[in-house]
Amino acid sequence: MPSGKRRVNKANPLASAPKVSAEATSSKRVALAKPLSMEEMKQMAKKLRRHIITMTAKASSGHPGGSLSSVEIVTALFFNLLRHDPKNPRWPDRDRFVLSKGHAAPLLYSALAETGYFPLEELLTLRQLDSRMQGHTDMATTPGVEMSSGALGQGLSFSIGIALAARLDRRDYRVYVLLGDGECDEGQVWEAAMAAAHYKMDNLVAIVDRNRQQIDGWTYEVMDTEPMAEKWRSFGWHVIEVDGHDLAQILAAFDETKRIKGKPKAIIARTTKGKGVSFMENNLDFHGKAPTPEEAEQALKELE
Amino acid sequence: MTLEMSTREAYGHVLVELGKETENIVVLDADLARSTMTRLFADEFPQRFFDCGIAEQNMIGIAAGLAASGKTVFASTFAVFAAARCYDQVRMSIAQPRQNVKIVASHGGVTVGEDGFSHHSIEDLALFCSFPNFTVIVPADAVETTQAVRVAANTHGPFYIRLGRPKTTIIYPENYRFVLGKAVKMRGGQDATVIACGLMVAKALQAADNLARQGIECRVINMPTLKPLDAEAIVEAAKETDAILTVEEHLQHGGLGSRVAQVVAKRHPVPMSFLAIKDFYSSSGKPEQLLEVHGLTVEGIEREVRALISRKNQALT
Numbered sequence: 001m002p003s004g005k006r007r008v009n010k011a012n013p014l015a016s017a018p019k020v021s022a023e024a025t026s027s028k029r030v031a032l033a034k035p036l037s038m039e040e041m042k043q044m045a046k047k048l049r050r051h052i053i054t055m056t057a058k059a060s061s062g063h064p065g066g067s068l069s070s071v072e073i074v075t076a077l078f079f080n081l082l083r084h085d086p087k088n089p090r091w092p093d094r095d096r097f098v099l100s101k102g103h104a105a106p107l108l109y110s111a112l113a114e115t116g117y118f119p120l121e122e123l124l125t126l127r128q129l130d131s132r133m134q135g136h137t138d139m140a141t142t143p144g145v146e147m148s149s150g151a152l153g154q155g156l157s158f159s160i161g162i163a164l165a166a167r168l169d170r171r172d173y174r175v176y177v178l179l180g181d182g183e184c185d186e187g188q189v190w191e192a193a194m195a196a197a198h199y200k201m202d203n204l205v206a207i208v209d210r211n212r213q214q215i216d217g218w219t220y221e222v223m224d225t226e227p228m229a230e231k232w233r234s235f236g237w238h239v240i241e242v243d244g245h246d247l248a249q250i251l252a253a254f255d256e257t258k259r260i261k262g263k264p265k266a267i268i269a270r271t272t273k274g275k276g277v278s279f280m281e282n283n284l285d286f287h288g289k290a291p292t293p294e295e296a297e298q299a300l301k302e303l304e
Numbered sequence: 305m306t307l308e309m310s311t312r313e314a315y316g317h318v319l320v321e322l323g324k325e326t327e328n329i330v331v332l333d334a335d336l337a338r339s340t341m342t343r344l345f346a347d348e349f350p351q352r353f354f355d356c357g358i359a360e361q362n363m364i365g366i367a368a369g370l371a372a373s374g375k376t377v378f379a380s381t382f383a384v385f386a387a388a389r390c391y392d393q394v395r396m397s398i399a400q401p402r403q404n405v406k407i408v409a410s411h412g413g414v415t416v417g418e419d420g421f422s423h424h425s426i427e428d429l430a431l432f433c434s435f436p437n438f439t440v441i442v443p444a445d446a447v448e449t450t451q452a453v454r455v456a457a458n459t460h461g462p463f464y465i466r467l468g469r470p471k472t473t474i475i476y477p478e479n480y481r482f483v484l485g486k487a488v489k490m491r492g493g494q495d496a497t498v499i500a501c502g503l504m505v506a507k508a509l510q511a512a513d514n515l516a517r518q519g520i521e522c523r524v525i526n527m528p529t530l531k532p533l534d535a536e537a538i539v540e541a542a543k544e545t546d547a548i549l550t551v552e553e554h555l556q557h558g559g560l561g562s563r564v565a566q567v568v569a570k571r572h573p574v575p576m577s578f579l580a581i582k583d584f585y586s587s588s589g590k591p592e593q594l595l596e597v598h599g600l601t602v603e604g605i606e607r608e609v610r611a612l613i614s615r616k617n618q619a620l621t
Contacts, residue, residue, distance in 0.1 A: 092374070139372070140401045146372065151396045157362045158397055161369020164354065168330070168375070188393070191362035199354070 033115065035080040041247050044114065045075045049276045050303050051110035051123055057296035059127040062135070065286040066180060067107035069211040069244070069271040076250045077176055078111040086116035089143040095173050096162050098146045100155020101180035101209065102136040103288070108145065109133050117144040153186025155179060156206060160196050163204040174258075175204045182214030185223045190235070196264040197236030204264045205257045206237075209244065211273040215287050232266040244269025277302055307474040311467040312410040314446035316341025318453045319378060323349045329457065330370050332379040334360045339469075340380040340410045364390045364405075368397035371404045376457055382416075383409035383425035383466055391431060398462045399435040405463075406456045407432075412442070412466040413553030414581060414598070415503060415591035424594075425466075426581045430558020432464040433531045439484070440531040441465045442552075442560075444505035445474045448528055451482035459484065466502065468553075470591055473506040485529045487537035493521035496609050496616070497541035500551040501527050501560050504579075504600060508551055511605035522609055530560055535567045542572040547616040549577045549608050553600060556580035575619055577612045579604060 036044060048071050056062035077097055078084075084094045099108050106126060113120045118132065125131035132142045136150025147158050159177040166173050183189065196204055208228065216222045225231070229239045238260045242249040250269065257265040273287070274280030277299040280291075291299055322329050323345055335358045337343040346353035356363035360381050367379040379386075386394075386409040398405045414424045432440045439461065443449040449467060456463040475490070490505065491512050500508040505526045512522040523545055525537060541548060548568060550561040561578040568576055581598050595601055599608070 138400070147368075148396055148401050151392050154361075154365050154393055154396055157365020157393075158369040158372070160362075161366040161371070162373050163369075164330075164366065165370050165373030165375055168352065169373075188359075188361045188365070191357075191359035192365065195356060195359065195362055195366070198357075 038247060041075050041079055044079050045071050045247070046276070046303055047114065048075060048107060048110045050300055051113070052106045053277070053291060053296050053299045053303070055106045055109070055123050055126040055133075056290040057293060058124050059290060061127055061290050062106055063103040063288050064106070064290065065213070065273040065280060065283070065288075066101060066209070066211065067104045068275045068277065068280065069273045070101075070104050070107055070178060070209045071275065072245045072247050072250055073178060073207050073209065073269055074107055074111050076247055076254065078115055080251060081254055082176070083173070084115075086112075086144065089117060093171055093173055096146050096159070096175045098155045098159045098162070098175065098177040099137055099149055100147075100159075100177050101152065101183055102149025104178070105133070105135065105137050108137060109142070112142070112144040152180070152183040153188040156189055156192035156196070159204055159206075160192055160199065160201060163196075163201045164199065166203055173203070176207065177204070178207045178209060180214075181208055181210045181212060181219055181225055181228065182222075184208065184225050184228070185214075193232065193235040193237065200262050201264045202261050205254070205267065206264065207267045207269055209271055210268050211271045213273045213282065213284055213287065215284070217284065229268050232268070237264050237266045239266045239268060241268045241270070244271035245275055308471040309446035309474060310469065310471050311443050311446055311449040312339070312341045312469065314449040315408055315410070315453055315467055316344040318450045319345040320348050322454065322457050323352065326376070326457075328374070328376050330354070330375045330377050332356055332363050332367055332377065334358060334363045334381045334385070336381050339382070340408070342378070342380045360385045360389050361393045364393040365397055367405045368401070368403050371398075372401070375404070377405045378408055379405060380408050380410065382423060383412040383428045384423055386464075387425065387428035387431040395435060399437050402437050402461050404460050406453075406465065407463065408453065408465045408467065410467040411469045412502065413468060414586050414594040415468055415470050415553065417469070417591040417594060418588050420588040421585040424586055426555045427558070428464075428466060429530060429552070429554045429560070430562075433558060433563065435462070437462055438531060439463045439529070441529050442502040443467065443482075443528055444502060444526050445472055445476055447474055447476040447478065447480050448482050451480065452528065455482060455484050468503050470503070472503050475506050475509065482528060485532045485534055487534040488526040488528070489523065489537070490526050491522070491524040493523035494545055495521045496547040496549060496613050497523040497525060497545045498549045498551060498605060498609065499525045499527050499538070499541070499560065499564055501530065502553055504551040504553055507600070507602050508605055510602045511609065514602065514606055515609060520609065520613065527560060527564070530563060533563050533567065535571065538564055538567045539571045542568050542574045546574045546620070547576070547612045548574060549579065549605070549612050551579040551600065551605055553595075554581055555583065575612060575615045577608050579608050
């Protein structure tokens with residue numbers, strides 16, 4: 001019995017979640033939205049980058065760097081790959097996208113708005129009091145957000161739970177979880193990596209945004225996570241390495257994950273933090289700092 | 305004849321019953337299934353049981369993911385690991401999103417005994433009560449445990465239920481019905497009130513019996529639900545007995561005593577006293593020896609009640 005209500009909140013979306021019955025049978029893998037073409041996805045990626053800049057500039061805070069590095073990964077998922085229904089965010093058969101690196105919230109919100117989970121105008125309320133666009137993701141508040149994140153290292157464990165539920169209920173949805181490479185410093189990530197392989201979770205795909213930067217510097221200086229691919233492989237995962245800004249490579253990798261049975265899959269996506277804006281690329285200042293109005297103006301010019 | 309059964313054993317049995325009644329229950333453990341007694345469920349329903357290995361934080365995340373997908377999840381380990389090791393995971397994945405996860409932890413308090421301070425869970429109630437959205441229960445015996453676990457299974461939201469290791473006197477008849485958030489007046493009395501939870505309730509009842517023989521009528525209240533607290537029962541006791549002693553197998557800050565004191569201070573201030581684990585980490589030892597160290601004995605309760613009544617009388621004159 002929860003004692004005390006969240007200040008703003010509306011109904012708890014979880015409380016009204018449809019009851020999942022064990023008798024449920026596999027659904028057909030029907031795509032609800034038409035996948036975008038390669039050219040359309042490229043345009044969409046640019047659009048998402050523009051949203052990230054506009055939102056964080058308006059909020060005067062937020063994390064543009066790690067949002068920009070994951071843009072192509074999220075674009076491929078939301079505009080080509082995921083089976084989901086923005087009109088029914090709690091559809092039990094939806095594919096799940098779990099954002100473990102919760103500071104990339106501006107990116108996730110942009111993708112959710114562009115696919116129709118909520119109006120685009122709402123993006124501009126990022127980080128405001130009582131907004132559904134919370135500073136880090138909040139599953140109890142925002143439609144389409146699968147997990148509350150912001151404290152790192154927890155999304156892979158959560159995703160295993162969702163993937164196990166699919167197995168128990170004989171549902172055929174897939175679970176995609178996006179981690180940061182700095183996040184892989186957290187020990188819990190490796191507890192989960194071990195468990196996913198142990199449970200043979202082949203409906204689970206982890207994508208590591210390998211932008212090689214974390215707040216205090218380059219990952220090889222702060223805490224060296226190389227050899228990243230070898231680590232996942234040795235934990236029993238099928239590993240694919242891609243250029244994380246090449247949509248064709250990303251889609252091919254996702255395709256490969258569908259063919260591999262009996263083990264979880266990891267995509268190591270080599271990316272550039274701040275990608276797409278010249279003065280933000282590989283610039284640590286923009287991990288957790290918003291662009292000034294002037295910087296935003298210049299960034300948007302570059303993203304025209 | 306005094307019947308005895310550990311609360312963890314009662315948990316193991318009721319889990320199996322619940323598993324038979326509903327398909328939707330999933331149970332997790334972190335390599336302690338034989339001690340927390342979830343092994344009984346695992347043997348019966350191997351498909352719905354997952355041993356997460358010695359990785360409690362990962363277990364909490366998995367529990368949250370299962371719950372987010374519609375499952376009623378029970379996750380068990382020792383109380384000390386559930387609370388201290390997984391605090392952030394519980395906060396992020398279970399408390400804030402109000403997930404339907406029941407953390408049922410055995411080996412609460414110092415009655416773990418010989419394993420020593422690393423296994424004595426003395427802070428868990430403070431930690432779990434500190435989470436918004438959480439319901440926190442400390443059953444007094446095996447009968448109440450069975451009831452509380454059933455209520456938790458049928459009530460949406462995060463629960464923490466603290467169980468004990470040792471065999472414990474059964475104080476309730478089979479037909480007892482636990483009501484969430486309600487205190488139980490175990491015995492009447494006007495001279496003072498003892499409010500206890502968990503294994504301390506049986507000791508409080510014994511102490512009250514002894515005090516009655518000395519002409520002191522002591523009310524005894526079992527407070528199984530620490531959050532949300534039954535404030536009305538506390539206020540009534542304060543008004544009618546003018547003195548309250550709390551007794552708990554937990555540090556004196558953040559647990560039953562602190563929570564009752566907040567109600568008393570605000571609603572009807574009366575002299576209070578607190579029997580609890582003292583502010584230090586204990587040595588290895590036999591459970592009864594450790595309780596003795598902290599004054600958590602029948603004699604200790606009697607002593608505190610008598611001292612409290614003299615303070616009350618001084619205050620009244």
